[in-house]
Amino acid sequence: MSRICELTGKGRQVGHNVSHANNKTKRTFLPNLQNVTLMSDALGTSVRLRVSTHGLRSVEHVGGLDNWLAKTSETDLSLRARRLKREVAKKLDGAKAA
Template sequence: MSRRCELTGIGPMVGHNVSHSNIKTKRRFLPALSPASLQSDSLGQTFKLRISNAALRTLDFKGGLDTFLLGAKDEQLSPRALKIKRQVKAKAAATAVAA
């Protein structure tokens, strides 16, 4: 399983451990990922995604999963998140035509 956020695309970064004597050794900074059940308002479904804690805070700020996905770039989303985004767009287009 990859250590990458499904919504923001954030992955591991590389840096150094620096000792007291200033010796540098390579290390990896892993993102803080957690499984989250996210509710889609327009679809009326719950989706389980593995997202970073920063993405969870961004979802709360933006107003939910649907608005976040509609504003997100396709390149940074995982294939599962892209599928959800397509479903949300189709539902929004169907309600716009019906209105």
């Protein structure tokens, strides 16, 4: 399982540990990923995603998973999140037409 946020695309970063003697050794900075269950109001179901805490705060700030998916471009989203975005959009378009 890759260490990438399914909503924001945030992944690992590479840097150095720097000692007092200024020796540099490679290290990785991993995002704080959590397994969360988010509710989709449009679909009426809950969705399990692997999301960074930064992404979770962003989703709550925007007003929920459906609003987040509507505002985010598909390039940042994982494959599962892209499919979810299409389902939500289809459901919302069907509700507007009716």
